[in-house]
Amino acid sequence: MIHSWSPPAPEFCARHKLAIKEALASLKVHCTPAPEPFVLDLLARCAQVKFTRDGTPAEWELRAAEYLRLLGHYPADIWQAAVDGHMLASRFFPDISELEERMAPEMSRRRVGIERLEAMRVPRLAPPAPPTAEEREVVKTKLGRLSLLTMSGALAQMTEAEAKRFCDTEEYPPDWDSRVTREAGS
16 A cells, blocks of 8 residues: 655755665666566476476467566566465466566555655755735736726727736837827717
């Protein structure tokens, strides 16, 4: 069961940057798929010890190919632990699904570890600071101008780009005075 988790404080991550990097590299190495000869050797030794249906060499090659196709992404130590565990617990040659049940939980733990270490490498952004009094005043002023323009009807005569530019920079359109005069005379 994986519980919710969030990375430690950025200060902690900065202090332990090298250790995090080394742990991540080590964990990625331990997720490297097992070499094919290693897996084939494990399966052959297991077949020698456990009851299995007999087959021709061609059939064994096909079976081994399927084991590699479906389970080939697992690292050597996970393969070894799964086969050893199965040999101690069962009398028969393992099915692909039986090995998968033994392998998946450890691989999942490793992937979660990698995700967490990766998250610790990326600095988290601090939450945005609340606006200062000056910033709040600027927003109020812009909103005030906007409401005044709306009430006077002059905004209706402005294009969208002109209205945005006015609110952002206080730059009036070139014919602003004639618009306001017309509006006032109405």
